[in-house]
Amino acid sequence: MISKKQQKAYGLWSSPISARMLSQGIRLTEVFWDSDGKTLVWYEGRSANGVLVAAGQGEPGIDLNVEISSRGGVGYGGGEFGIRDGVVIFCGKDGRLYRRPLGFAQPHPITPAFGSVAAPQISPDGEWVVYVYSDGNLDVLAVVDAQGKHWPQKLVSGADFYMQPVWHPGGKQLAWVEWNHPQMPWDGTRLMLADVRMEGMPKVENVRLIAGDTDTVIFQPEFSPDGKWLSYITSAGEWDAFVLVDLQSGEKRRLLNPQGAHLYEPAWVQGVRTYAWNADSQKIYIIQNEAGFNSLWQMDVLSGAVTGIAVDGYTNLKQPVVSSSGELALIATSAQVTPRVVVWNGDTWRVAARSSAEDIAPEYLSKPQPVEWQAADGVTVYGLYYSPANPDFAADGQPPVILHIHGGPTSQATAKYGAEISYFTSRGYGWLAVNYRGSTGYGHSYKKMLRQRWGDVDVEDAVSGARALVSRGLANEKQMIILGGSAGGYTVLNSLIRYPRVFKAGVCLYGVANLFTIDQDSHKFEAFYNVSLVGSLPEAAGRYHAWSPVFHAEHIRDALAIFQGDEDNVVPPSQSEEIVAKLRQAGIAHLYQLYTGEGHGFRKSETLLDYYERVEKFLQQNVLFAP
Incomplete structure (x- = not known):
């Protein structure tokens, strides 16, 4: 029997997806196999805590660090742990490295609580740990013995940043990625290779450049399990290439150079991976990103043949890793499946861990449709559109639509599960994820279109996207909303300033408001980001003033939340408070909420619960019920 849908206004539909449900969700961000080929360890973000979970085949998971929260602390984080021979080395939120053997054991620190650590890599003999260390001003590769009996030592220094260190399986070489200001890791990096000599503690010698420069990106160096090859991904023209280096002859060979798809992601955090060697050193599994939709491929090292692997409907794939027995694990999701840790045995997929109860029927979860539109200057802009989705309700006319502006800005909205998307589309809102110029995923030229124009073309692309939806009958012109965080919040503010009445309301999360002060106050990683996005000071002072929302906030006419x-060290609270002061002065309807103990991105369950409930009420009052 087919139930009749109830007629009810868009935005007011009852949904089984509650704010409390979303506030209890688990973040899955990393997964590794132990060297036994049987034990899988993954990272779960639970509210404000980071927990490592270990599970043998067919066994339930066991928490490894109940009392000590794990989190990589360099830059935006990432690179939380490594594992070898039954020993986990993980980054503590307190800035220490901890050793945690599997079985009956407790974590104990192996480095002092000073600075920040990330990406611990255990040597093949299990004796040493190389990791990324930062005190906020100086970044190095450091080394410490795996028992923590001696003080850590500086191993490699001289560059501004380090990422993705990796040991040769013989333990005699080390590779890593490094770069200097003003580059970001998606602008230009260097792949370095060094020999390792033992003199009490490991030392490096014969350090040489393998690939990369200020305009060439190098991503994820790896050694083949048999030690014959060094592999990496590099930017290559409009797209990317996968490269093998014969360590004996030094010869380089491109194994893959797809057109129309990317192989690497912008390295906002430590430890990002998009490929993995098989244990036999004959095959490599690699993820391709085509306009926000991921696919999985197998490359044959000798023949160069590339074949696709069916992934059971998943459209977003992360952090692939292969066990010594040949099983592939990764984090997978889609718009209708919350993130999972899944394992492929060469024939079938099984689920090792879930991030939610998975108790919401797919009919309540909207699927993205790729959309394109033309900016005012004729450039094609891209996005993903999600229509309202709820099997119990229907409405006449066009829905209110939330335009979401992703952060970064060098990032991308992709076809993955989005808690916030599902919360609102199941209530009758449409959702447009705008991949404005400067986004990744559409070729390197598109990514570079934002250079010197951040605050200009991102705003134009958002506004033209809103108008395109209205012209196509997909949105109610009088009920458009713009929402974004960080760099996305900056675009929200500028859009409301420059185009009043296009949007009925805006929602800004920790948005950049003052380009001058963000240059002074931001953390080291992004200290020179504005050089490429806006320009150098004092030459670009005019653009800094014109595109800083704080100097023009009096022009805002639409409601703003x-x-x-209060602990954000990327976009400090002063950025939001300057805007709020201007709104109060001008008498603009607004909501300001400062969350205690939260940084750049909200994690606490109580924060998320409050956020979803406040935003929904704000939109009801200022959009749905407003004249």
Whole structure:
């Protein structure tokens, strides 16, 4: 029997997806196999805590660090742990490295609590740990013995940043990625290779450049399990290439150079991976990103043949890793499946871990449709559109639509599960994820279109996207909303300033408001980001002033909600508070909520619960029920 849908206004539909449900969700960000080929360890973000979970084949998972929260602390984080021979080395939120053997054991620190650590890599003999260390000003590769009996030592220094260190399986070489200001890791990096000599503690010698420069990106160096090859991904023209280096002859060979798809992601955090060697050193599994939709491929090292692997409907794939027995594990999701840790045995997929109860029927979860539109200057802009989705309700006319502006700005909205998307589309809102110029995923030229124009073309692309939806009958012109965080919040503010009445309301999370002060206050990683996005000071002072929302906030005419964490060291609270002061002065309807103990991105369950409930009420009052 087919139940008749109830007629009810868009935005007011009852949904089984509650704010409390979303506040209890688990973040899955990393997964590794132990060297036994049987034990899988993954990272779960639970509210404000980071927990490592270990599970043998067919066994339930066991928490490894109940009392000590794990989190990589360099830059935006990532690179939380490594494992070898039954020993986990993980980054503590307190800035220490901890050793945690599997079985009956407790974590104990192996480095002092000073600075920040990330990406611990255990040597093949299990004796040493190389990791990325930062005190906020100086970044190095450091080394410490795996028992923590001696003080850590500086191993490699001289560059501004380090990422993705990796040991040769023989333990005699080390590779890593490094770069200097003003480059970002998606602008230009260097792949370095060094010999390792033992003199009490490991030392490096014969350090040489393998690939990369200020305009060439190098991503994820790896050694083949048999030690014959060094592999990496590099930018290559409009797209990317996968390269093998014969360590004996030094010869380089491109194994893959797809057109129309990317192989690497912008390295916002430590430890990002998009490929993995098989244990036999004959095959490599690699993820391709085509306009936000991921696919999985197998490359044959000798023949160069590339074949696709069916992934059971998943459209977003992360962090692939292969066990010594040949099983592939990764984190997978789609718009209708919350993130999972899944394992492929060469024939079938099984689920090793879930991030939610998976108790919401897919009919309540909207699927993205790729959309394109033309900016005012004729450039094609891209996005993903999600229509309202709820099997119990229907409505006449066009829905209110939330335009989401992703952060970064060098990032991308992709076809993955989005808690916030599902929350609102199941209530009758449409959702447009705008991949404005400067986004990744559409070729390197598209990514570079934002250079010197951040605050200009991102705003134009958002506004033209809103108008395109209205012209196609997909949105109610009088009920458009713009929402974004960080760099996305900056675009929200500028859009409301420059195009009043296009949007009925805006929601800004920890948005950049003052380009001058963000240059002074931001953390080291992004200290020179504005050089490429806006320009150098003092030459670009005019653009800094024209595109800083704080100097023009009096032009805002639409309701605005601002959310901020009081421990944000990327976009400090002063950025939001300057805007709020201007709104109060001008008498603009607004909401300001400062969350205690939150940084750049909200994690606490109580924060998320409050955020979803406040935003929904704000939109009801200022959009759905407003004249």
